[in-house]
Amino acid sequence: xxxxxxxxxxxxxxxxxxxxxxxxxxxxxxxxxxxxxxxxxxxxxxxxxxxxxxxxxxxxxxxxxxxxxxxxxxxxxxxxxxxxxxxxxxxxxxxxxxxxxxxxxxxxxxxxxxxxxxxxxxxxxxxxxxxxxxxxxxxxxxxxxxxxxxxxxxxxxxxxxxxxxxxxxxxxxxxxxxxxxxxxxxxxxxxxxxxxxxxxxxxxxxxxxxxxxxxxxxxxxxxxxxxxxxxxxxxxxxxxxxxxxxxxxxxxxxxx
Numbered sequence: 437x438x439x440x441x442x443x444x445x446x447x448x449x450x451x452x453x454x455x456x457x458x459x460x461x462x463x464x465x466x467x468x469x470x471x472x473x474x475x476x477x478x479x480x481x482x483x484x485x486x487x488x489x490x491x492x493x494x495x496x497x498x499x500x501x502x503x504x505x506x507x508x509x510x511x512x513x514x515x516x517x518x519x520x521x522x523x524x525x526x527x528x529x530x531x532x533x534x535x536x537x538x539x540x541x542x543x544x545x546x547x548x549x550x551x552x553x554x555x556x557x558x559x560x561x562x563x564x565x566x567x568x569x570x571x572x573x574x575x576x577x578x579x580x581x582x583x584x585x586x587x588x589x590x591x592x593x594x595x596x597x598x599x600x601x602x603x604x605x606x607x608x609x610x611x612x613x614x615x616x617x618x619x620x621x622x623x624x625x626x627x628x629x630x631x632x633x634x635x636x637x638x639x640x641x642x643x644x645x646x647x648x649x650x651x652x653x654x655x656x657x658x659x660x661x662x663x664x665x666x667x668x669x670x671x672x673x674x675x676x677x678x679x680x681x682x683x684x685x686x687x688x689x690x691x692x
Contacts, residue, residue, distance in 0.1 A: 438527075443518040444612075446511065450495035451573050453516060457484060457558040464675060483539040484558040487546055497554040498577040515577070521545065522571040535561045535570055542572035549591055550576050592619055593626045603634040603656075603665045613648045617629075624655045638662050 445453070456570075460469035460477040469477045489497035498516065521542060527533040539559040546555045548676055555576040592598060599685075623630050634641075644650040 438521050438523045439599045439601055441522070442518040444514045445516050445518060446514055448515050450498045450516065450575075450577075453518070454494055454556060457556070457560075457573055457575075458482065464671065479560070481535065481561050482558055483535055484556065485543060487537070487543065487555040487557065488552060489554050493574070494554060494556040501577055517576055519574040519576075520571055521574070523569055525569040528570065533570060535559050538570045539573050542574055545572075546574050546576070550574075553577065555600055590622070592630065593622045594658070595628075597629050597631065598623055599631045599633075601633050603632045604636045610648070613652065617648075617652050620652055620655050620659075624659055631655060638664070 455468070455476070456466075458479060460479055461467065462469060471477050476657075484495075486494050492500070502515075516658070523533055523538060539557065542557045542559060546557055553576050555574060558573045558575075560571055560573070620630075641653045641662075644653045
C-alpha cells in the first residue's frame, strides 16, 4: 500500500529540485547539508532517471519546453509539480519491495499518467525522519503542455483508494481551490473510499471561512468519518533530541 502526495512549486530553478533529490538536506529547515569544507553532501543511496528529456538534463528540458509553449513565464505561474509516492515500511519485508522495484513502479506511473512530459523520477530508501519507508519522487512540468486536466482528475478517481495527505496546506488561490474541489467532488460522485489527513480541526471544517472552502469541506465531512489523533509532535521531539545532542557535544568540547 502507498500514499500519494502532491506539491506545486513556483520556483523557476528546476536545478534546485534536482539538487534536493540527490544531496542531503536537513529534514526540518530543508537547507542542504554541508561537510566540513562547505561542500554539498551526496545522499548515500538513491535511484534517479529522467523521462522525455532527450540528451538534455531535466532543468534544461523544462526551460526549453516552457519557451516553446510560452508557459510558466510569470512569477505567479506554477513551474513544476512534485509527487511523492510513499510505500508502507512493511512492503519491503512482506512484499519484497526494493529500491530498484520502487523506481520501476515510479517510472511506470509517470509514463501512464504524464505521457510525453519531461519528468524526473528519484527513489529514496529512507523515509522522513529516517522512518525507513521507500518512497518515490516524481517531478514534472505538467503545466507546460498538459491540455486535459479532466483526464488527470478522472485517473485519480480510478484508484481503489485515494489518500490526500496534509489537506489544507495547498495554495489558497481561486484556481487551486477549484482543482481541489474537482478532485474531491469527482471522488465523491465515484463512491470510492477516500482518506484525508489534515491539521485542520473539526470546528474549522464545520465553519469554513468562505463559500469556496465550504463546498469542499461539506463534501469531506459527508464522505469521511472524523478521527482525532492526539499525541506529541514527533518532529518537535526529534528537534529536542538534536538540541540535547548538540549541548552534550558543546559541553565535551569546552571540557577538553
